[in-house]
Amino acid sequence: MGNKIKFDKKAIPYLIGLLVLIGFLIYWRQGVEKIPGDVNVRAGNYRLEDGLYDEAAKQFSEALQKSPDHVMARLGLATTYMQTGRDTEALQELNLVIELKPDLAAAFANSGILYNRSGQHAKTHADYRKALAMDSEIPYDPGVIWCFLTTMAETRPHCVIIAD
Numbered sequence: 413m414g415n416k417i418k419f420d421k422k423a424i425p426y427l428i429g430l431l432v433l434i435g436f437l438i439y440w441r442q443g444v445e446k447i448p449g450d451v452n453v454r455a456g457n458y459r460l461e462d463g464l465y466d467e468a469a470k471q472f473s474e475a476l477q478k479s480p481d482h483v484m485a486r487l488g489l490a491t492t493y494m495q496t497g498r499d500t501e502a503l504q505e506l507n508l509v510i511e512l513k514p515d516l517a518a519a520f521a522n523s524g525i526l527y528n529r530s531g532q533h534a535k536t537h538a539d540y541r542k543a544l545a546m547d548s549e550i551p552y553d554p555g556v557i558w559c560f561l562t563t564m565a566e567t568r569p570h571c572v573i574i575a576d
Contacts, residue, residue, distance in 0.1 A: 449475030449482045456488045460495070468492045483513045490522060499526050517547035 456471030469492045475485035486509045493502035503526045509519040524539035543550050 447482055448478040449485055452478070453482065453485050453488060456485070456492075460488060460492055463495075465492050465496050481512055483509055483516065486512070487516070487519060487522075490519075494522060494526065499529055502526055515546060517543045517550055520546070521550050 452475035459468035490505035520543035
């Protein structure tokens with residue numbers, strides 16, 4: 413009953429070192445931002461993947477308050493708008509993304525999807541061609557772009573074929 417656990421004072425530097433290491437890892441994993449708003453963008457991407465669109469939009473918007481030219485925050489917000497049928501707002505965000513980073517294939521691919529939805533096929537084709545020229549892996553993402561590269565147009569009415 414009177415057994416006491418003895419603490420070895422030699423262990424104190426090791427415990428302090430362990431706590432410092434854990435603190436650094438947490439800071440490095442969660443707190444480091446190359447661009448103000450990066451943490452919000454990561455959180456927004458997680459919410460977007462989980463289908464929590466309102467929360468995703470909130471995170472991306474907070475990132476944009478910190479850094480209005482944050483390309484990935486704008487792309488995330490555009491994607492969120494696309495998922496919720498807010499195509500006009502999505503296209504506005506994508507145009508800003510393209511203005512800020514004109515070599516981002518995903519922005520052109522997504523704007524092509526939006527133009528396809530609205531029946532603007534000439535713009536659809538132009539943006540898909542730009543996206544494909546920038547990133548040849550784009551067509552392997554299953555979706556509307558794949559329709560352009562396969563014969564699925566006959567079986568999927570939302571698909572149109574790029575004509576040369």
